[in-house]
Amino acid sequence: MVTILMAVYNGERYLKGQLDSLKNQTYGKWRLIVRDDGSSD
Numbered sequence: 001m002v003t004i005l006m007a008v009y010n011g012e013r014y015l016k017g018q019l020d021s022l023k024n025q026t027y028g029k030w031r032l033i034v035r036d037d038g039s040s041d
Helices: 012-023
Strands: 002-008 030-036
Touching: 002 012, 012 030
Parallel strands: 002 030
Antiparallel strands: none
8 A cells, every 4th residue: 555645735726636646546555645734725
């Protein structure tokens, strides 16, 4: 299993694309941890 850590700050406009990219990967054993750093969006 691969753990992916994603730090996000005011990244609303990029988040959907990033998540879609992860879902389309051929390796299926992964988990995602998203950390928001006080975004205003």
